[in-house]
Amino acid sequence: MEHALKDKVVLVVDDEEDLREILAEEFMDLGSKVIQASSGTEAYAKTEATNVDVIVSDVRMPGGDGVELLKKIQARNPQEPVVILVTGFSDFDTQNLVTMGAYAVLSKPFDPSEVIAVAVKAIMSKG
């Protein structure tokens, strides 16, 4: 049986290169196509150029944070792509971010398999 994430386009956004690398590797292992961005602004530009299925983004980043990215994506199309936020420490509380349209909010430090499981759930819920 094919994995739910196979051939899906996943955008990994974090200013920490190591973290992007770890997540990219996980998704690529499952057959996803992975794009990377180091800031919210860069990530949004990439969603304009490519059809993205899932965004996994850090919240605090220089040059446009994850919350800004979420707001812009929601303003353009509330349906897709789904946005999963991963926060190390945020002034926003989780419930707020979900209300704003985030599919889920995960906390750092995270287990990569946990991120995969949420991404799978998100893709399945879209049908």
Add this chain to the structure above:
Amino acid sequence: MKATMKWHYLYFALAGLDIFAVVASLALSHRMSSEYANVVHVNRDWSFKKKEVDHLAKLAQAVNAPGNDVFDSKNVPKERENSMLALQEYEAALDQVKKSLIFSNNSQMTTEFASLIGNVDNRMKEMIDETNLIFKFFEKKREDLAGSRMATMDRKYGLLLDSIGSIRNKVKEVQESAFIEQQTRGEKLKELEYFVAGFILLMVLGVTLYGRKMSRFVADSLEKERIHAAEIEAHRATLIDSAKMSSLGMMAGGIAHELNNPLSIILGRANQAARKLSEGRMEAKDAVEVFSKIEAVCKRMSKIIHGLRTFSRNADQDPMAQTSLKQIVEETLELCQERIRNQGIEMRVGTIPDYLLTCRATQLSQVLLNLVNNAHDAIQGFSVKWIALDFQLDHEFFSLRVTDCGHGIPVSVAEKLMVPFFTTKEVGKGTGLGLSISKGIMETHGGTLSLDQHSPNTCFVMKIPASLVARDENVKKVA
């Protein structure tokens, strides 16, 4: 306040008592000396009067003498003339005695003296009458009759002397009674003297007690002042601590993020490596690479934690110790790196010189962090944001300059910058203590913290004496 008022009244009461005691003793001494002068004067006066009366008695004898002498000389005209002359002299002396003794018409004493003098007058007339009778008998050549009157004349003379003696006795009596009266007054003054002495004793006692109370009061005040100073010192230490905690609080989010990121990396790398190794998809050299990455991340975390630990402890009592400038700057920047980077602020730090500073490293770190945090807050609105650190050593001072892209600080604000509780930040964002405490810290290092008004950008300068700076020889050797 109430106690002060009581003391205030007691002070005036004592001053009043002192003035009274001094005035009373002066008045008493004046009374005593004038009393003494009076005694001397009265005594001399009455002694003189007594002499006048004695003199009168002698003159009376001179008046009586011609009445006897005529029996020998038989020369009546000559003896009559002698008698007349002696009488004139006697009259003059009597007038003087009258003037001396009859000086007030009202006094009882004067009346008595007047009556005694009247007696003397009568006795003298009676004696003169007898003398004149003797002279007449001699003129009529009746010596026998003259001889028979001689005894009568001498009797009259005896009576005259008796009456003069009465005056003398009266004078003596008056003199004695004056003396007794003065003695009584002296006794009264003596009582007054005891009274004044009592007051002086009371004054000395009061002053002694007051002085004792005052010295206790002063000692109490000094003790209170000492306690107050200790409280202020303790309060200052608490303020430094709270300002430090406030800057830590501002950075807490950044620090949490800064620690959670490497933790995620460790967790992710470890997970992946474990999985790949168990599936036989990882070679040893790849595993070693993963582990060295994990190690590097661990070192990064340990640096942050070390910085936090150093920063948060109380360094007030720390001895001055040689610390590498590089270590101070790097550890401090590590603490605020996340905040700086997050705001898109470029941190311009050139090569940090290999200096060893003799200092309380934690405190210098606190000042530097405070300046960088202030710069961070001040340049929020700029599109291109930067903060620069520069290092400079001349023969007098080592300077660490913290410059940001802002355009300086208005003079009106600059004047108040170092004043405690002055802040331009929004309510809740700044305590207004950071700069004043930082200034205090630099001053305890013998240095200064100032705003460089000549810089085109906002620039704060931390200075410590050049004598506290040494080259790090170890680094040189390694290089």
